[in-house]
Amino acid sequence: MAKSTSSSKKSAFSPAALFKRLGLRDVNPGVFNGKWTGNGKVINSISPIDGKVLGKVKQATAEEYETSVQAAVKAYESWRNVPAPRRGEIIRQLGNALRAAKKDLGQLVSLEAGKITAEGEGEVQEMIDICDFAVGLSRQLYGLTIASERPQHRMMEQWHPLGVVGVITSFNFPIAVWSWNSALAAVCGNSVIWKPSGQTPLTAIATTKIAEKVCRDNNIDPAIFTLVSGDAETVGNRMTNDRRLPLISATGSTRMGRQVGEVVSKRLGRSLLELGGNNAIIVTPSASMDLAVRGIVFGAVGTAGQRCTSTRRVFAHESILPQLTERLVSAYKQVRIGNPLESGVLMGPLISTRAVDAMQTAIKELQREGGKVLYGGELLSGAQFPGGRYVRPCIASAKGDYKIVHEETFAPILYLIPYNNLDEAIAQNNAVPQGLSSAIFTNEMREAEQFLTCCGSDCGIANVNIGTSGAEIGGAFGGDKDTGGGRESGSDSWKAYMRRQTVTINYSTQLPLAQGIQFGS
Template sequence: MKTEQILCSLGIEEHNHGGFAGEWIGSGPEIDIFTPIDGSRLATVSQVSEKEYDQIVDRAHAAFVEWRKIPAPKRGEVVRQLGNSLRGAKAELGALVTLEMGKIRAEGEGEVQEMIDICDFATGLSRQLYGLTMPSERPDHHMKEQWHPLGVVGVISAFNFPVAVWSWNAALAAICGDTTVWKPSERTPLTALAVTKIASEVCRKNEVDPAIFSLAIGHGSTIGERMLHDRRIPLVSATGSCRMGKRVGEVVGGRLGKSILELGGNNAIIVTPNANLELALPGIVFGSVGTAGQRCTSTRRIIVHRAIRDELVPRLITAYAGVRIGNPLEEGTLMGPLLDETSVNAFVTAQQKVVAEGGEILYGGEVLEGEGFPGGRYVRPCIASAANHFQIVQDETFAPILYIIDYGNADSSPSKAVEEMGEALQIHNDVPQGLSSSIFTDNIREAEYFLS
């Protein structure tokens, strides 16, 4: 499927309005959107002005007033149909995610599948909005717990999962009787346009207000800030960096609003001497190289026992060398480009810092050029030897850099290695962020120690 076919099939035009609340608006500055695959221009989006943002929120609130009156199971039926419409456009939407963000085709379609799955999940929940009943200390009385819709929910999503994050929030908000105003990343807004068009059509078919799923594309410093301060939005769900999350929490909390924050991670895998490396190696490679290291759950650190380090690292380097890097739309590609020049610069700078702090680059790290690597955004994933206390290791770099960190004594017996798990967990937990973690071991004592 060619680029023009993908865009046309989803209603993406050369020039697009960036706001929606029942009708399309957007008279603010234009944003040119380029694909990281080869740097070519995909389309232009007109951002919403601050006045238009106010109109969008007002329309979303008006839609909320009516939407909350509809019984939850009927709201769930609308969400079910949304999931089916997304299912019908899965290939095209997945290709657009790849075009705009750069993740490989399987991951792009996988992200669309996440939207479909959450719609199915939310549909079931629409018949399970239970409340408790309980006795009261007052005679002839009992108490009843009942959940009520909250209002307009603000959703701020990041570039790396340009549509899935919206669906996690919007589908659940919808069955609860809430409406959403979505501010996607201005770096990847085309998928938001496509999904909003699909959602609006589902609403029209069901004769409900399309402003249930509203959209406001604009920069974080303008539209994002307006949303944080907006008392018409009682809940803001934001996905992004820790710096952004601190700002969201501070501003929304300052007006006694609610916030849901999904931020960075500094994720580690512990590899013990009792690990099955045939299982560990694929897990490490996918965790660290998938989405070119641009996931909040990407593996950043390998905490490996010294007794097995010299076996693991050469095999890991061999596995990295076998990763096919290139056009993410092509079959067989395992790693596509980084999003933009800023991401590439962060990748290069992080390597310089790890060396300056005393680390060593063990593999990769180059910016790839020449045939098959147009646009300057392709890199070879990096493996570096480091210490956990390095500042660059403590910080999250949104790029495919994997730090090898040792623990234990190389001469330890298997029973002694189990006792050294405490050191591995101390290293694991000694970072400011925490999101995902795992261990590879065939020893049940090590596994249970990790879990407990």
């Protein structure tokens, strides 16, 4: 690792040329429903790298929202009749188009979301991977044949598309989350209407342009991938209340998820919620210290602590806590902070000055409760840190029952907490309201197995000798409790985007009833 200063080597690329290659302009329509429009409020996309405006986006009006939903419904009515393997072929081509645009789109993610280059391109790779995954699923939308209790009857289940799937995404994964939903929803025969984060609208527009071209090249109605940029009042609230959208998949804060879930449930719709995470790593005396340090640093510092799977709590056995603390502080001192587009930088800025303020408030609350900052936490200033959004990642000593430790602060704060026995550590891992990701570093089989039992971690993701962050698309992603209960990707993820229908066929000349019921003579 390099020293914790910004690299002096400047990035060698032109934002103007990048925008041209991706079809972006200084002012961009933020609505796509088969055609590009946008007559609502104009917002600025501000780069967290330097606080400067990247471009402007014209958001949707209420009328454009309505037009867009109508276009998505019409597109669905045609798309659902396309054979599923053919739908998979379109998604295969989308994956290839994303491969061709990987570097450009990855740089745009870095510009707009502040991720380092490797993470920006990694997000696009997630999109490519989920497209490949969805292509395979397009030939595996299986139903079961079920033994009927009635003679000369056949019973089976089959799966049909839902309709228009609403997708609401957050700034920290501005395009990958859309693909996790839209690739699977599309091969299942649905159309998708997307409300992107208002902090990262340009990546959404560039991605939609790529999907549009794939559709047009195949004479497919491009409104299967509809984009509606807008605020909560104009777009978000309308989506959650709209009965034409049977499923709302929303990624964001627990507060937002509660609102979405309540509104959607009142109209008896479905919601797929990916919400907060307060993820912990347990480090036992038998653990490989090298592995644990690497896993903790990436989990806590990656994306500047702004992943839902970021590591926020570490429970270290009291016998190894001093050594682990020393190793972590040493590693943190070597984290190079600065412009995420520069070579060698490992941590970029927070998304906004508001996020910086939230981090400082959390540190003050920690200290008020008796915790101690062991390293970092301060705002960085100077010419190499423009825009007021750069911080030094923080390591703090804490106790597991601190109120602030039970809250999710979307920033690079890592709480180090001692434990005496594994039962205690698992109990503290499970004591927070959130239940997304968890991990244990150990070389003892019994400890690993205990962590993975029904009496172990209560999170949707449980890892052994791997950190909490960096999930693969092959496994179901999501968690329980305040994380919302949703699952994306994984073996049966397609079922969330379809409706199940039970079918019984009588090929006899009689009409026997189930349960042996006799009706009439």
